[in-house]
Amino acid sequence: MNQAPVHESLQPEFRLLVFLVSIGFFMQGLDTTIINTALPAMAHSLNENPLRMHSVVISYVLSVAACIPLSGWFADRFGVRNTFFAAIVIFTLASLGCGLSQNFNELIFFRVLQGIGGAFLLPVGRLALLKIIPRSQFLSAMSMMSLAGLVGPLLGPTLGGFLVEKASWHWIFFINLPIGLLGVLVTFKAMPNVTEPTVKTFDLSGFILLVIAMVGLALGIESITSKDVSKWLSMSMLVAGIVASLIYAYHAHTHQNALFRSKLFRNQVYTIGVLGNFFARLGGNAIPFLMPLMLQVAFNIDPFITGLMMTPVVLGSLFSKPIIRPIVQYVGYRRFLLINTLLVGACIASFSLTNQDTPTWIRTIHFFIFGVLNSLQFVTMNTLTLKDLPQQDASSGNSFLSMIMMLSMSIGVALAGTLLNAFSAYYGNDQMTKAFHVTLLCLGCINILTAFIFKQIPKDTPI
Template sequence: MTAARTALIAPLIVACAMFMESVDANVIVTALPAMARDFGRDPVALKIAVTSYVLGLGVFIPVCGWLADRFGARTVFRTAIGIFVAGSLLCAASNSLATFTLARFVQGVGGAMMVPVGRIIIFRVVHKVDFIRAMNYLSVPAMLGPAAGPLLGGFITTYLHWRLIFFINVPIGILGIYLTNKHIANTREPHPGPLDWIGFFLSAAGAVLLLLGLSLIGGELIANRDAFGMCGIGAVLLVLYVVYAQRARLPLLDLRFFKVPTFQASVLGGSLFRIGLGALPFLLPLMLQEGHGMSAFQSGLITCASAFGGMFMRTVASRVLHRYGFRSVLVVNAALSGVSIAACGLFFPGTPTWIIWVVVLLGGFFPALQFTSLNSLTYAEIASRDVGRATSLGSVVQQMSLGLGVTVGGIVLQISRLMNGHDAIMWSDFWPAFLVVGLCSFASIPVTLRLPRGAGEEISRGGRG
């Protein structure tokens, strides 16, 4: 196959896999109330299904590079697609919240390997002269997935059945495996070195137990005592990892990167911001359906507005950063994002749909600008030799914070409902949850204020549009 065809076909194959993962990450949020009815569960209890998917993504991302080097990028990529499709079929066949949660975790494991290994494939098979065009292909799923997911999920749930959502991945996955076998070489590194198995166990087990335990508090799957026990064990394992990582020569997740000011502001400050944004796709469709009586499709038509806000932001982000700089943008925009997220809690039955749509649109614009700023700032002071390890650490923290956002939003919603004495969720139960997750965005400001005023200046100048 010629280099020109490789530069076209390989990115398209990877982009299709990434689109499948992106849509799936957003497709179930509008279907959660319908799933809860079929499983005989409280809709808030299904936060565990969202969290388990994010956990599958987060805990396996750090080992993907090593797996690709050890077994070959093509082998790992097609295996990842196969795991993702298998997880999708398990989701469709699930008849209980427990089995559905496990199936979503399997999907997350597949998604964790698909996206980073797909990028590795692009780096290895596409010539530098074609690299920008290849990366443009990969940007499409990031833009279209969050918009298509709620619409598709809402339509299928309202007019067909939520189980059919997960069959969408099957033909795409099979085609992806076939094209991967035919067009992508099985590149690998000859000596990838040993994997930090101790670090992987401590960090993965600790994160899974802590976040799943938090998600199960106040739910119906296990007793609260057991959920708190999971949280305690998970916290201990994470503390042990911190101690271990300080002594290991090359730990799986190198915490020393947090000493770099721009990385600390981007990842730690950004994780506080992402808590709020992680909760929004969970809380908003739930409120529109359970609190306002909308159908899944109607809520999907509104939820997708945030994705369109994000698309528009991409056209102006570089200009904004060039004019005002990272520090100012991150501080002011964090406040605007927090306000736009908290404002969703002010909706009441009878609120004009266009007002809701505009607020949700702004709730996508401001966070997307924040994401662009944070992601660009991450590598401002990271040496090129350390980019891979810094990416692993940043990706894990980002995914965990998104999962924590769903958990925090769900817990506050449960507390609010109990305090109001409601047997079922009412629209008036939601405002405390939106307020709390909105305040999480404000909590990132003190971390950002530690940055020097010229932080990331070279990047912002280079991003002039």
């Protein structure tokens, strides 16, 4: 008779390592959310249009997506400690550069560097725990680390608003300096430099194709309504992104050393899950960027109050965690994702019904419901996508999914910014609320259409 695995509590010698990895997880989680409430203040300080500030979000997220495939190879080749140390140093110095930026282009440059550091923090930290901590204590370690991942997004919006009002937007980046310095000091004490004895040759050509594909698609969509970029250049970037994607698909099929082999997509459920993750996240990932902008630019709400208003989204996400498994067990993956995808789309579209006079209690409940539905969607999609992958494909499949999630976030924000710019130009600056409302309706409709992807999930898919 098989016995269930015993999960031990974390031994003292591993607690400092988990604390160190948690620092990286916290920094990345905080940085992803703290900036959203500060964008209008940053735009004012840098003499930029607030509707152009989505580039600050996209540059970071796109850099993370592009560098995720590098993280595992670097950790195996140069050791987890050396790679993690370099990631924290790059992230911290880039944060200093962001805070000292004197113009928009400087800020974008340092955000790209920050994204490169951020791309290594979480994957390499998780890999370090996997390689160093005994399997019996791994669950306890991951549970402790996940708390840091929840605290960052919970504090981010409110802390961002508070720092903008009480100090300046520069402090949303300077706050990373003491945290990063602590991480640098702890790294050599807590993390041994575990390496792999044999490391396969890095698929450089495949990596270049993936970067061209992601950058071309995201920047092509982002710049298509920009007055500073010609339509010809925007379309050229989009075409380059599509062509690079197609070439990589052939490369993945024929190249034995490809970063992500085409055999991954022989698994029908994995393929549906990846496609669903990409399209269903476009709207859901754009809301944390779009709503603080609407509350401040269209509704004239203060940054700190805006940050407080976004907190129920994270609380809704926390509330959803214990109820996901029983709901999916009761209704099944296919039915759950069909229904919940429609509900998320409807919830995004329903934000277009709010205005400056909407009572705070209604807005709070609205954000909480969105947080619940969005978290249910993301966790269920991720579980469905990875659950049937064979062991030999688990690492590659998980990395590809992580890359797709970050790519979807960057394209979602780019799409939201492009739609907002297009509708604000059409309706005029005096009709800014209407531009936001129509953008939200479009994003909600995209999410609703994603239900057709989840309809392809086999009816007999086991839980």
